[in-house]
Amino acid sequence: MTYTLLFANVAIFGLELLIGSSMVQRYALWPIGAGFAPWQILSSAFLHGSPMHLAANMLGLFVFGRDVEAALGRLRFATLYALSMVTAALAQLAVSALLHDAHPVVGASGALFGVMVAFAMLFPKRVIILLFPPIPLPAPLFVVLYAAFELYAGVTGSMSGVAHFAHLGGLVGGFLLMRTWRPRSSRR
Template sequence: MPPLPPVTQALMIICSAVFFAQTLLRFLPLEPLFALWPLGSGGFWPWQVLTYAFLHGDFMHLFFNMLGMWMFGSELERLWGPRRYLQLLAASVVAAALVQLVFTMLTGSGAPTVGASGGLYGLLLSFGMLFPNRVIVPLIPPIPMKARTFVLVFGAIELLSGLWGPSGVAHFAHLGGMLGAWLMLSWWRGRLPFGGPPRRR
């Protein structure tokens, strides 16, 4: 196994450290200040469109997000380098936050959002677009499938789950992360909805 590239490693360490600070130092006001609160809740601050991604609700939430970051983010960082990798992640996280803010405004939800899942779904979409025929085996279900199939299946699950009704999971934020990644990749390549000459991937 190749070593973890630096940005992926740093992000995994930061998310893990923040989670254990949440767990062990409960007197620290991390969630009130850094979770993504709905616009009408009175708790929203602009920096939360980024900081919410470093907080996680429980250990399994953290575990699966860090596993996905290791599986998909490591290879993308080695391909793109730290700068573009961070740009893609930031676009995914911010787009996920904006979609979730619109969703909570429309539904009247007052619950905060936490987790790196929006960024992870952006990485997932990017991996599927760059390596569509790569065969991967997810943990759930443990069935070998091509990366593009994996992206389509999980994207469809998120859409249907979001339309099904409230579940405590920010399904539309996950879709927003995929949208942010797609927009960033399109901008790099000079494709619609962006004009101009093709850009280096």
């Protein structure tokens, strides 16, 4: 499933480059009242704003997704990814409505945050080494610090153009779902 999602995201980005802005106009997540359509809750997660945006999300999916999928199984991993996409989109729609923001949102980051929190919950002793600066952190601490940064950036409005609350929505959705599941290895 991880490789299928990687392929789908890259292929759809290729289509996005070929088709152009009309694809973003139709399939990005627009705020309610500013072009919103229900399918955008899912379709927006397969669009990306730039090659770097795509690369960052796909690197995260590759790094965390394979282990999470191996622990949960294909179906549960797909459910985790989809639910995180939905909770990310719903969080973004709520914040957009509160702030009267009319900008569309694209990217798989919300789903990726759900996968990251699942990784931290499944593998709490794993260490993640940040690239800049190269600091080793236990996976749960990495996710908590990343979430705190997203909350800070979202509340202060720093790093405009990033859907910080969508990231947090995906994280919360993934966390709540993981609290209801046990990994496949502990069910045997």
